[in-house]
Amino acid sequence: MQAIRRENVTIPSFCFHERLSIAGNCRMCLIEIEGVMKPQVACAVPVMKGMKIRTNSPMVCKAQEGVLEFILLDHPLDCPICDQGGECDLQDLSVRYGNDRSRFTDMHFEGKRAVESKTLSPLIRATMNRCIHCTRCIRFASQVCGLEILGTTGRGHDMLVGTFVPKVFLSELSGNIVDLCPVGALTNIPYRFKARSWELKKANSIDVTDATGTNIILNYRFDRVLRVLPREHDEINQEYVSDKGRWAIDSLEMQRLVTPMRKLIDCCCPIEWDAALEQACEMVRQATPGSVMAIAGPYTNVETLVTCKDVLNMFGCENTYIERSMSYSGSGADIRASYCFTARMKDIAQADKILLVGTNPRFEAPILNMWIRQAYRTNEADIYVIGPECHYNYHVTYLGDNISDLSKGEPVLSAASNPFIFVGISQLEGEVGSEIMAALYKMAKKIRKKNLINIVTREASFGGALEAGWKPGALDELKKNCPKVLISLGADRIFYDWEPPSCCKVIYVGFQGDKGSEFATLILPGSAYSEAGGLYLNMEGRSQFAYPAVTPPGKARHDWKIFRALAEYLNLCLYYSDHDSLCTRMAQISPNFTCLGVNQPKIFGSFVGDLIEPSGPESKELVVHMATMKEYYCSDIFTYNSPTMVKMQKAAVLLNNLENLSAAEKDVASCRKELRAARVNDIVKKGLAELKYEPKALTSLNVAMK
16 A cells, blocks of 8 residues: 555555555455455555555455445435534545445344444543444554553454443544544534534644644634644654644633733733833843843743843843753853754654653653654563653653662663753753763763763754753742842743732733743733744754734734834834844844754764753752653643643542552452461461371361362
8 A cells, every 4th residue: 555655656545544554354355466366455464575456456446346335335314513524534445445324224124333432531522333443543553652541342243442440541642533534423522513624724833732743733723722723744743643732722812911001009901012111121231231121931932931041131131031940061061062962853663672761751841752652662662661650651660769870870871872862951950960960961071972862852942942042940039139120921820939018119021820820010912823923943942933823812922023113212222123034033043943844963062061060959859740640731821721731630630549459459459368368377287286297187178178
């Protein structure tokens, strides 16, 4: 099939998928091979020398038509109410390869096959009347998600796809089975009955819920985002997207800031844009340049970062920081290899040994974890962990949970031909980071392998901010030097750890009201990623552009245009006023901002280790903040404002409690078994002592024991 499709010859199929194992059970890809009497399935036949294949002979067309007739025999006529209508493979192939007349006759008055529908999770509804038994969902759950939950029972007409016993399908990639299903058997519950496929418009965008840079498509109608679909990219996300990136879009409609506001006593009063910008200008002018600070949030695009930094730099201020701290090397953020991947995500699939240090990529970066699992499954990679016990979907070997255990990784990785080390970004905050990275770079020098150490980041704006010249460590700087004016670019997490004093005035520029807007003296409503788009750098350092889909609500504006207008009020001359001239400015800062889609090699990576001065404790346990499924769904401010993610977190907590309960029941059962065995042993010993070990009496004792 792959060879024929490479020659641009169309072959229909339902069960075949490029990234899953071959099943060969839909029988739709029948072809005629010269010298073979019966038609063969193209997906399971290997290429051989001298093969002559016919894909449109009368025998093939008749066979394909018969297969479609048998599939439609049990398939209900749900097309008018099915969410898959308009993008259904069965509809398309029936029109092209099927018959225009039906021979179905319900002569026994039994009707079509009726199967009970199931709810696999709060997000996925299984209408199994429509299932055509392609088993794509089963193979995806087993091979990509690593969960043996779905399976089949029965054969032929009575075959059923399900969980056999009631279970919940909770995975960080579970939503992809909806895209893989060629019919409408698996449907997206939050999207059900909202729109038809031909009514939707599309916009290519980037997922900002993590730092992998997953390519997505935003489906919108009537200026409202209704659905997120993955966009194929062979080097990043293949054709998958995480559950948070798919279903957290309802957070875009929660707690939105739609008009400028200023705080009067304990309440916020709406004002117009000219009054808001004048007040912001007055606040900045009353402060000295050294007492003004800007903090970037996790979803800020590069355009806003560049414009804000230019405004503050022209004002004479250099205090631009990100929320995340990272100060393990003397190079800071000047060398890209110190905060980005040194290898491509695609190369991870070829790894033979992987060491995870203080990270759980399954929840911190699900798409990255997909590549790690692919290496584990297809390349038989050995995966080792230094850190606490977490929920992984592959077998791992724990080497310890302390910094002192890092030395155990050297003998493990020395024998590898293509090893990888992944370090969680949360381990590099504070003095502990220098100790960890010094040990890892020392290990890397002995192993002598390229692209060995990679940093797993979590914020979508992390790479772009450091590339644009922003500095890490906002919290440490706030504790040292409290600013008179603090500009927050959607940064809310910082206010959970630090409360601004009364002398500090906060200007909040963001799209969602949370902790940062509570302390704000002035609120300037910005735009979300679906409304402004913009440039983002993923954890590889790869630049990608997200196109806007809808317009900002109310009086909200694009963030970079807010700072451009503020520069006019401050009488600062920025020579760019549109996106094209802004791109010219971005190219001056870094050519990587205009070289889109290309993964540039990281240079000077070997110098990072030479600039590390260990100063932290020699022994300390590593902590992972997203160790289990219940900590995945509401891990940041954007997702815990999503009603769908809150519902999923409750389901994960319930599942975790049930698992703990079943484990406790197993422990009780094993204790009872051991107690029963101990009692039996006591009886045997007592009987043998009374019988004085007479061999003839053992038979009667055994009978009595039974």
